[in-house]
Amino acid sequence: MAKPLVKCSVSNCAFWGENNNCRAEAIMIDIDSHAKANYGEEFAGEGFDSEHQDRASTSSATCCHTFKPKA
Numbered sequence: 059m060a061k062p063l064v065k066c067s068v069s070n071c072a073f074w075g076e077n078n079n080c081r082a083e084a085i086m087i088d089i090d091s092h093a094k095a096n097y098g099e100e101f102a103g104e105g106f107d108s109e110h111q112d113r114a115s116t117s118s119a120t121c122c123h124t125f126k127p128k129a
Contacts, residue, residue, distance in 0.1 A: 072126040086123040089114050 064080035066073075073082040089112045114120050 066122070068125060070128055071124075072128050073124065074128075080124075082124050084124070087120055088112070088123055090119050090121055 064082075064085060065078050066080045067078050068074060069078075071080075073080050075081040091112075
């Protein structure tokens with residue numbers, strides 16, 4: 059399966075790349091009602107919950123948990 063192109067304008071993220079391309083190996087996006095969930099950055103790839111499913115009515119109701127500030 060081809061890796062999808064993911065655009066992101068948050069340039070202070072460690073995964074942000076040239077031309078607003080996300081370079082993360084995996085991306086976790088959740089609905090805002092789960093925004094306070096604690097996804098540990100150092101374990102982000104292992105801690106993703108892929109068992110539950112949610113529905114969002116608009117893109118503004120979602121948030122990206124992959125964000126990691128640049129060092």
